[in-house]
Amino acid sequence: MFYTQLYDWNFLNNFDDEQYKVLAQTQLNVENNDFEVNVSEIIEKFHIKMEEEPMDGTSGKTVKGVIKINKNENPRRKRFSMAHELGHVILQSPSKDETFYRFMDSKNYETLEKKIDEREANEFAADLLMPKKLVEYAINYISKNNDNELDDKELVNEIKDLMNVSYTSMGYRLKNLGFIGDFNVL
Ligand SMILES: [Zn+2]
Structure with missing residues (x-):
């Protein structure tokens, strides 16, 4: 089954034409009981750079469009961080100089605007991994x-x-x- 068949119209609307095409051409083998969205494959096919490195107090961040994931966390947490950071790239296009952090403690987000960005990225991650x-x-x-x-x-x-x-x-x-x-x- 292609990813475009799994997501609803509202969610697919977040992607540009090129990204939509990728989702329309990439399959998840639901027919054979594969229910695990391959988030790193999607990121790679979107030509978004992703790296893993050890971090303190942060699960992930997006720096100048490059997704960075905390190497020291468990695989499921990493998957969610990847999806969350992808959300920042897709929804808020953190261009050139802005950095998003995924703090473990939400008190670390100073402004309301940041809190809204974080909430949106979390919703995106849930929609992506668990349509x-x-x-x-x-x-x-x-x-x-x-x-x-x-x-x-x-x-x-x-x-x-x-x-x-x-x-x-x-x-x-x-x-x-x-x-x-x-x-x-x-
Ligand atoms: Zn974030």
């Missing part, structure tokens, strides 16, 4: 392969592994999409 349609395919797959009804926590756990994201981001996503009731980080 509603893909979540639905994954839930269908899980229910086909489980004889017993799963409770919310079990569902979050199963689907986070299929989509290779953290428990927390999957939990919030399923809640926001209305697939589970209340979600609290444990």
Whole structure:
């Protein structure tokens, strides 16, 4: 299945013609139960440079259009950071001199404008890694392969592994999409 078939029109509207073409020509093998959006492949095909390096107190940043990811974090956190930084590049086109940081503590963002940029990048990352349609395919797959009804926590756990994201981001996503009731980080 091509990525353009997984995302809704509203999300696809964020991309320019070249990027749209990439998404229309890049496949995710949902038919064979691959539910993990390949964010580094997308970044590479967009010709956006990405590097990993050790960082302190920051998960990622975008410097002059180059995405930098904290080398020391776990793979799922890195995936979310990649998607988040890609969000900055796509949504706010941090050109030439502006640097975005992904702080671990949101208190570090001084201005309201920065906070809004961060929120937008997080929403973009959730939309990119966990599009509603893909979540639905994954839930269908899980229910086909489980004889017993799963409770919310079990569902979050199963689907986070299929989509290779953290428990927390999957939990919030399923809640926001209305697939589970209340979600609290444990
Ligand atoms: Zn950010």
